[in-house]
Amino acid sequence: xxxxxxxxxxxxxxxxxxxxxxxxxxxxxxxxxxxxxxxxxxxxxxxxxxxxxxxxxxxxxxxxxxxxxxxxxxxxxxxxxxxxxxxxxxxxxxxxxxxxxxxxxxxxxxxxxxxxxxxxxxxxxxxxxxxxxxxxxxxxxxxxxxxxxxxxxxxxxxxxxx
Amino acid sequence: xxxxxxxxxxxxxxxxxxxxxxxxxxxxxxxxxxxxxxxxxxxxxxxxxxxxxxxxxxxxxxxxxxxxxxxxxxxxxxxxxxxxxxxxxxxxxxxxxxxxxxxxxxxxxxxxxxxxxxxxxxxxxxxxxxxxxxxxxxxxxxxxxxxxxxxxxxxxxxxxxxxxxxxxxxxxxxxxxxxxxxxxxxxxxxxxxxxxxxxxxxxxxxxxxxxxxxxxxxxxxxxxxxxxxxxxxxxxxxxxxxxxxxxxxxxxxxxxxxxxxxxxxxxxxxxxxxxxxxxxxxxxxxxxxxxx
Numbered sequence: 001x002x003x004x005x006x007x008x009x010x011x012x013x014x015x016x017x018x019x020x021x022x023x024x025x026x027x028x029x030x031x032x033x034x035x036x037x038x039x040x041x042x043x044x045x046x047x048x049x050x051x052x053x054x055x056x057x058x059x060x061x062x063x064x065x066x067x068x069x070x071x072x073x074x075x076x077x078x079x080x081x082x083x084x085x086x087x088x089x090x091x092x093x094x095x096x097x098x099x100x101x102x103x104x105x106x107x108x109x110x111x112x113x114x115x116x117x118x119x120x121x122x123x124x125x126x127x128x129x130x131x132x133x134x135x136x137x138x139x140x141x142x143x144x145x146x147x148x149x150x151x152x153x154x155x156x157x158x159x160x161x162x
Numbered sequence: 163x164x165x166x167x168x169x170x171x172x173x174x175x176x177x178x179x180x181x182x183x184x185x186x187x188x189x190x191x192x193x194x195x196x197x198x199x200x201x202x203x204x205x206x207x208x209x210x211x212x213x214x215x216x217x218x219x220x221x222x223x224x225x226x227x228x229x230x231x232x233x234x235x236x237x238x239x240x241x242x243x244x245x246x247x248x249x250x251x252x253x254x255x256x257x258x259x260x261x262x263x264x265x266x267x268x269x270x271x272x273x274x275x276x277x278x279x280x281x282x283x284x285x286x287x288x289x290x291x292x293x294x295x296x297x298x299x300x301x302x303x304x305x306x307x308x309x310x311x312x313x314x315x316x317x318x319x320x321x322x323x324x325x326x327x328x329x330x331x332x333x334x335x336x337x338x339x340x341x342x343x344x345x346x347x348x349x350x351x352x353x354x355x356x357x358x359x360x361x362x363x364x365x366x367x368x369x370x371x372x373x374x375x376x377x378x379x380x381x382x383x384x385x386x387x388x389x390x391x392x393x394x395x396x397x398x399x400x401x402x403x404x405x406x407x408x409x410x411x412x413x414x415x416x417x418x419x420x421x422x423x424x425x426x427x428x429x430x431x432x433x434x435x436x437x438x439x440x441x442x443x444x445x446x447x448x449x450x451x452x453x454x
Contacts, residue, residue: 028400102413155268155407156323
């Protein structure tokens, strides 16, 4: 029974039924979640920015930080649990990508993150079956590996499931 | 239990907050002056044995990864930069206020300090990356202090979170400042401004504390600084470092473009630099504070 806590730019996966995979307080960051029904593996990346071209060194050090490097890194990680290297058969869910109130185009970093992630997913022939994106509040995400259940929470709101 | 605060009570709360240490107070005064010199900062730190020891300990901590131990305070200060010295002095002197659990915002202890430090780093980055002609070091200091009012009103906001969020989501045009004012009679910027006056902070810092959510209302000469902190605050919240229930529930003043120019790519660079710098500073500043 363990908790795998992922910080900004981290990614990880587990197939131990007692584990929870968790990330705290997503703002404009997006959590990419892969559920593999065949191997009962759960994977998550906490993506901060859309494009690694702004800092290649950071992308090498922390591939989970950028949309374009996070998804390949997470897929590779999940092959260690017997998952398909191109994500075949996986269920994809996305959450986070929030904005502040009255935002303008420049500050819609959450939206740009989500869009970049979707583009990369398409290139693998993958697409999200469920998403909870945008709005203007922070989200904490917890996934139980045994049930594949994704719970979201935010201060002042009742918890909800994705 | 949500409680209205009278003007009189607010003054009492402000008076119950310990004064800043003389060193912290003087550092804020000196560094707010446009024509000050780093020598003045060095002189001040030298006269405070505790602060000197603290600065030397931090510069030689693992976070800065220096090959050789620095034993000279002059070198330590010029390496760290005056903003870090101000950060250490303010953190040591008013640590309790910053580390306090903001239960009125359902925020854990330490969250406010992290949010303030992120805002400080982001405000400085906004200034340096946009090239706007104001002091980046002062933007850091103003960012560090911008939310001190939350510590003052948090206890009175206990139990208000669900109602506050309900109010903002159902009534068009309201943000968390309006919710705070309706719940307890003051918002955190007004409470912070009262503390700024009691602490006799320099006017530019007091103005930023009061207007960081509505920078257009700041005095013309401090307006760019107020916008820098406004953006820094929003960047900190977007980065996942708010103070609980109010995170991202404030309006972005889009007129910032009249004062500070940043595009999406620069914003991404700023956000990345904030993460990198925060990782370095948080560990080293915290390890010093915990011993106090």
